[in-house]
Amino acid sequence: MxxxxxxxxxxxxxxxxxxxxxxxLVHAAERAHEEGYRLMDCFTPYPIEEAAEAVGFKKNRxxxxxxIGGICGGLGGYSLMYWISVIDYxxxxxGKPFHSWPAFIPVLFECTVLGAALFTLIGMLALNxxxxxxxxxxxxxxxxxxxxxxxxxVIEAADPKFSLDETxxxxxxxxxxxxxxxxx
Amino acid sequence: xxxxxxxPKPPTVQLEPPVIGPGHNFTxxxxxxxxxxxxxxTPLGWIFGFLIAFGIMNMLLGAVSWLLVKGVGIWxxxxxxxxGFAIVNFVxxxxxxxxxxLISAILLLFKQSWRTSINRFxxxxxxxAVACAGLFPLIHTGRPWLAAYWxxxxxxxxxxWPQFRSPLIWDVFAVSTYASVSLMFWFTGLIPDLATLRDNxxxxxxxxVYGFLALGWRGSAKHWHRYExxxxxxxxISTPLVLSVHTVVSFDFAVAVLPGWHTTIFPPYFVAGAIYxxxxxxxxxxxxxxxxxxxxxxxxxxxxxxxxxVMLATGLIVAYGYMMEAVMGWYSAxxxxxxxxxxxTTGPMSWAYWMLILCNIATPQLLWFRRVRANVVxxxxxxMVINVGMWLERFVIVVISLHRDFMPSNWxxxxxxxxxxxxxxxxxxxxxxxxxLFIRVLPMISIFEVRTLVPAAKxxxxxxxxxxxxxxxxxxx
Numbered sequence: 001m002x003x004x005x006x007x008x009x010x011x012x013x014x015x016x017x018x019x020x021x022x023x024x025l026v027h028a029a030e031r032a033h034e035e036g037y038r039l040m041d042c043f044t045p046y047p048i049e050e051a052a053e054a055v056g057f058k059k060n061r062x063x064x065x066x067x068i069g070g071i072c073g074g075l076g077g078y079s080l081m082y083w084i085s086v087i088d089y090x091x092x093x094x095g096k097p098f099h100s101w102p103a104f105i106p107v108l109f110e111c112t113v114l115g116a117a118l119f120t121l122i123g124m125l126a127l128n129x130x131x132x133x134x135x136x137x138x139x140x141x142x143x144x145x146x147x148x149x150x151x152x153x154v155i156e157a158a159d160p161k162f163s164l165d166e167t168x169x170x171x172x173x174x175x176x177x178x179x180x181x182x183x184x
Numbered sequence: 185x186x187x188x189x190x191x192p193k194p195p196t197v198q199l200e201p202p203v204i205g206p207g208h209n210f211t212x213x214x215x216x217x218x219x220x221x222x223x224x225x226t227p228l229g230w231i232f233g234f235l236i237a238f239g240i241m242n243m244l245l246g247a248v249s250w251l252l253v254k255g256v257g258i259w260x261x262x263x264x265x266x267x268g269f270a271i272v273n274f275v276x277x278x279x280x281x282x283x284x285x286l287i288s289a290i291l292l293l294f295k296q297s298w299r300t301s302i303n304r305f306x307x308x309x310x311x312x313a314v315a316c317a318g319l320f321p322l323i324h325t326g327r328p329w330l331a332a333y334w335x336x337x338x339x340x341x342x343x344x345w346p347q348f349r350s351p352l353i354w355d356v357f358a359v360s361t362y363a364s365v366s367l368m369f370w371f372t373g374l375i376p377d378l379a380t381l382r383d384n385x386x387x388x389x390x391x392x393v394y395g396f397l398a399l400g401w402r403g404s405a406k407h408w409h410r411y412e413x414x415x416x417x418x419x420x421i422s423t424p425l426v427l428s429v430h431t432v433v434s435f436d437f438a439v440a441v442l443p444g445w446h447t448t449i450f451p452p453y454f455v456a457g458a459i460y461x462x463x464x465x466x467x468x469x470x471x472x473x474x475x476x477x478x479x480x481x482x483x484x485x486x487x488x489x490x491x492x493x494v495m496l497a498t499g500l501i502v503a504y505g506y507m508m509e510a511v512m513g514w515y516s517a518x519x520x521x522x523x524x525x526x527x528x529t530t531g532p533m534s535w536a537y538w539m540l541i542l543c544n545i546a547t548p549q550l551l552w553f554r555r556v557r558a559n560v561v562x563x564x565x566x567x568m569v570i571n572v573g574m575w576l577e578r579f580v581i582v583v584i585s586l587h588r589d590f591m592p593s594n595w596x597x598x599x600x601x602x603x604x605x606x607x608x609x610x611x612x613x614x615x616x617x618x619x620x621l622f623i624r625v626l627p628m629i630s631i632f633e634v635r636t637l638v639p640a641a642k643x644x645x646x647x648x649x650x651x652x653x654x655x656x657x658x659x660x661x
Contacts, residue, residue: 023643042405045210045380046635050643052409062413066421077357084337084345093349103349106432110354110361113425117365117418121372124414128407131399138402144383146403147376149210 013136013184014039014156015167016143017176022048025151028174029054032155035170039159043137043152051151065123066116073115078108140182154182201489203298204637205481213482213634217627218384220477229476230624237616244610247603248323256326258603265586265598270324271436272578273608276461277317277615278359278433279454279574282426283462284310285366288373289422292415298490300633301482304377305473306466307370308628312618313465314363316611321355323607351435358432365425369418372411375401376632430455437581444524444585447512453505457574460498460544463491464570469619471564473628482629485558492557495570499548502577506545520590527588528580532597536580543573 019025022044029042033054042051081104090098125131137143137154146152153176155167164181171179251258261268284306291299325331333340334347335356346353378398385391401407434454437445467488474483513525528537547569550556557563588595622628635641 022641026643043403044405044408045214045403046376046632046641047408047412048405048643049409049412051405055405057406057409060410060413062410063417066414066417070421080337081348085348089343089345091347093347096349100349106351106354106428106435107348107357109428110357110425110432113421113428114361114364116421117368120414120417120421121368124372124410125399127410128404130401130407133395133400135400135402143402147380147383147401148214 011183012157012164013139013182014154014159014162015164015171016137016140016180016182017153017155017171017174018142018145018178018180019151019153019175020177022051022151024175025153026050026054028153028171028176031174032153032170036161037155037159037167039156039162041154041156043143043146043154045147045149045151048151061127062120062124065127066120069119069123070112070116072119074108074112076115077111078104080111081107136182136184140180142178142180150177201485203484203486204301204634205484208481208638209640210635210638213638214380214384214631216479216482217629217631217634218381220623221381221625221627222385222390224387226624230620234617234620234624237613237620240613241610241617242613243606244614247606247610248319250603251323251607252328256324258601260599260601260604262596262598264589264594264596265583267582267586268598269600269604269608270320272575272582273611274317274320274324275433275436275454275578276575277313277320277611278362279430279458279461280465280571281310281313281317281362281366281462282430282455282458283466284308284313285362285369285422285426286459286462287466288369289419289426292419293423296490297637298487300637301479301629302466302470302487302491303633304370304373304626304630305470305628306462307366307373308622308626309462309466309469309619310366311363311370312615312622313462314359314366315618316615318359318363319611321359351432351439354432355436358429362425362429365418365422369422372415372418373630373633374626375399375411376403377627377630379403380631381627427455430458442585442589443518443520444509444528444581447509449505449508449512453502453508456498456501456505457577460495460502461571461574463495463498464567464574467491467495467563467567468571471560471567473623477623477628479629482634485560488560488563489557492551492563492566495567496548496551499544499551499570503545506541523588524585528584531584531588533580533584533587536576536584540573540576540580543569544577547573 017028019028025042025044026048029040029051032040033056038056040055042048042055044051082099085100085104086098093100096103137146137152140152142150143152153171155162155171157164161167168179168181259268259270261270284303287299287306288303291303321335322328322331332338333342333344335353337346346356348354375398378394379401382391382394382398385394431451431454434450438447438450440446470483471488474480510525513521516522528534547566550562550566556566583598587598
């Protein structure tokens with residue numbers, strides 16, 4: 001049973017509004033931000049930069065992770081080569097010194113790239129919290145269209161300004177095709 | 185009173201064909217592409233093509249099995265040509281792979297929106313080409329079960345390690361990295377499309393498999409933001425990678441002292457040649473596929489023409505490379521270098537060299553003409569000729585340089601045996617089989633990227649913030 005506690009009802013994740021055009025979604029998200037809602041998110045079938053800005057998303061740490069990955073890859077590759085060629089299995093190849101660093105450059109480059117790419121993918125997924133097979137918004141019946149041709153805005157019930165009636169009215173005034181309550 | 189109206193003449197400027205056919209919206213684009221994958225009825229043409237490709241792939245199975253039983257003596261390699269088809273095919277396949285990364289990564293960095301309908305297919309082509317390429321370094325060792333210890337740095341009971349000053353080990357790292365990064369890049373691009381397939385699949389198996397692979401993607405704007413950054417970074421990383429990989433492959437030759445191999449033009453010449461060959465292969469495959477699957481409004485004449493232009497440009501770079509080789513043969517004042525050019529043009533294997541010039545330099549000059557670029561069948565034939573020409577280029581570089589080197593007492597001939605040919609054609613079968621499997625189970629065009637090309641995707645035209653009303657949708661017919 002849904003208990004009523006102030007404006008918050010257990011079992012409700014939030015209100016999900018469906019829009020037919022990207023412009024309508026971005027406009028609604030901006031207005032919602034102006035109204036003071038903070039815990040919200042947009043769902044779109046392709047990336048829309050303005051939507052991410054409208055829900056207040058700024059910090060993006062993926063680039064830092066890529067850099068760290070590249071450095072790790074490079075250091076790892078170089079130390080491998082150094083240890084093998086200078087310490088553990090030094091052999092005289094064409095009179096080159098054991099620490100023939102110019103010859104190590106191609107492999108160093110490749111290891112750097114590999115490390116950077118690996119960290120980028122895993123970092124992006126980890127920061128996004130993926131894989132996450134279940135999320136409350138999947139409960140909404142029409143949500144399958146978020147990956148096809150519709151644009152969604154969810155305002156979470158955990159937001160302090162959330163109220164089932166007021167938020168619902170607000171979303172409907174934004175010309176949403178539908179507004180549904182999403183259960184947890 | 186009758187007025188003499190001057191009717192304005194219609195503009196005679198020839199407009200470029202559009203990047204996407206008219207009348208598309210998000211729904212139509214999604215359905216058109218996902219329908220090919222989610223259909224229950226596999227088209228008869230697909231089954232037929234797949235069976236042929238699979239049959240040819242079994243030639244590879246036979247040829248490699250016989251190789252492992254009998255050894256590399258079944259191939260035509262001998263002294264002085266100790267490296268034959270295996271290295272030629274390896275370089276050919278890797279080269280083909282590079283177009284995929286170029287289309288995905290480099291065109292993204294250049295903000296070329298026309299890449300969106302060909303990049304998925306091109307990246308898949310890269311992965312399969314690298315898979316075919318990777319076979320050759322393994323099997324050409326003769327005893328590949330022993331090859332692991334001198335290719336990969338792993339701790340072994342003999343306490344030995346690979347030698348890092350050799351281009352062969354650089355190759356191992358370069359190609360492995362290229363395969364891994366291409367796979368990651370391809371998979372990253374697939375995640376949102378897998379979500380689309382998960383949400384539209386009718387069969388339970390489809391829902392579960394696509395759902396598992398889609399990792400729970402829900403299209404959250406925050407996720408998209410990080411996703412786009414990751415995608416751009418992977419593109420930025422892949423660009424120097426693709427240039428370095430074929431450079432390292434060219435080092436297999438350039439680092440040796442053989443005349444005809446030991447030249448500094450090789451890295452840029454190989455990279456340009458790889459892009460040339462790869463674009464030709466994309467066209468060879470994409471032109472029949474777009475006709476068979478009715479995708480002409482997503483892979484439009486604009487794509488065909490742009491790819492033809494890239495082929496023409498890289499073909500000219502390759503032509504410059506050939507010219508430089510010839511000039512350096514004379515300018516170097518080395519009789520061995522000079523003889524290399526004389527041998528290529530007039531020696532016993534000069535037929536290969538002249539066919540090469542015909543296929544790689546002469547034929548693509550037709551692409552200067554707009555009429556030719558607009559003719560899809562002609563472009564298809566030209567791209568197949570280029571594929572053959574690029575194989576010949578590697579053949580000329582490897583075999584002709586090797587068969588007559590410094591000492592006349594060392595001279596010899598090289599013939600590819602039937603096992604050489606079976607292995608090569610078998611890898612073509614393997615490649616085609618993988619392509620068929622790919623187009624059946626995964627979307628061959630990047631759905632979410634093509635959505636950004638649809639007119640409805642432009643913000644600001646649909647919602648009138650002054651009247652708070654929706655403007656009439658201009659995309660609805």
